[in-house]
Amino acid sequence: MIRLHHVPQARSFRTLWLMHEMGLEFEIRRHSFFDKSMRSSDFLALSPAGRVPALEIDERVLFESGAITEYLVETRAEAGLGRLPGHPERPDWLEWLHFAETIGQHLASLTQQHIVLREDWMRSPTVMRLEAKRLEKVLEVVERVVARRDWLLPSGFSAVDTNVGYGVMIARRFVPADLLPAVAAYHDRLAARPAFRRALAEDGPAELYTRAFYEAPDD
Ligand SMILES: N[C@@H](CCC(=O)N[C@@H](CS)C(=O)NCC(=O)O)C(=O)O
Known part of the structure; x- marks a missing residue:
């Protein structure tokens, strides 16, 4: 079982989207930045800096989206989305x-x-x-x-x-x-x-970015 700890619109979207690109089965546990739950001892046991993404996979937990990406493409190389050591790219x-x-x-x-x-x-x-x-x-x-x-x-x-x-x-x-x-x-x-669209549909209600554009105010 793979379980993604995710906050809508956060970097965990990378993992959500990538796992759809790879055709993986997984479940999503959604969190919020604003209810302090990411500072709970349960969450910190999964993600010691209290951040997302965290991914429960292969009997362990991984944090850092880049590391998760690398781990997924290396351990599930058949999806062809990495460029593994030895590849010219x-x-x-x-x-x-x-x-x-x-x-x-x-x-x-x-x-x-x-x-x-x-x-x-x-x-x-x-x-x-x-x-x-x-x-x-x-x-x-x-x-x-x-x-x-x-x-x-x-x-x-x-x-x-x-x-x-x-x-x-x-x-x-x-x-x-x-x-x-x-x-x-x-x-x-x-x-x-299609994988992006599936990820977007599963992202969850926006709580970070609610405006289409954020303009820097004049001094
Ligand atoms: N370099 C880390 C950054 C993780 C990170 O900072 N995630 C943000 C969301 S985009 C977070 O969880 N922030 C919560 C906090 O700073 O308390 C990664 O790519 O996974």
């Missing part, structure tokens, strides 16, 4: 897998600024603008690649498209989609995949 695959968290750090900062910090006096418009610009710069790396081909790797869709693709999906709430047309088209290709 292995270095590129690893680069994209970890680059997903370079995107993720700006998303986390913007989410904290716009959503988690609820009072205006807690927020910094300077940080909001800076982080949105830095996110745009990071996405330009993706833009240059997906302007030339459908997926991140020349050989076709792989698990790194789910890890980076989650970042692309959330980034649209902070960086106008028309600034990065190839990324917008890449997003549309990702969103048309």
Whole structure:
């Protein structure tokens, strides 16, 4: 039995989507950021930093979405979504897998600024603008690649498209989609995949991002 610990719209969406791409059977245990349950001793026993995703699989628990991605594609290699050691695209695959968290750090900062910090006096418009610009710069790396081909790797869709693709999906709430047309088209290709649609249908009610776009206020 595989059990995914998930919060709607969080990085655990990567794992939810990837497992559908791989055709795996699993169950979902949904959590909330706002009811303190992720600080309970039961949850911390699964995910010591109190974060999602955490995945119960093969008689153990794994946390860190990138590690989970790597574990899934290595232990279930028949799905063909990894690029395992020896594969000529292995270095590129690893680069994209970890680059997903370079995107993720700006998303986390913007989410904290716009959503988690609820009072205006807690927020910094300077940080909001800076982080949105830095996110745009990071996405330009993706833009240059997906302007030339459908997926991140020349050989076709792989698990790194789910890890980076989650970042692309959330980034649209902070960086106008028309600034990065190839990324917008890449997003549309990702969103048309049946596994993405199944994951979205199972994601659960949004409690983080309730607006389509979060604009940095003027000072
Ligand atoms: N690098 C980790 C980051 C995990 C993470 O920070 N997840 C967020 C949701 S996107 C979380 O659970 N935050 C709860 C908290 O910070 O208390 C990963 O990719 O799994």
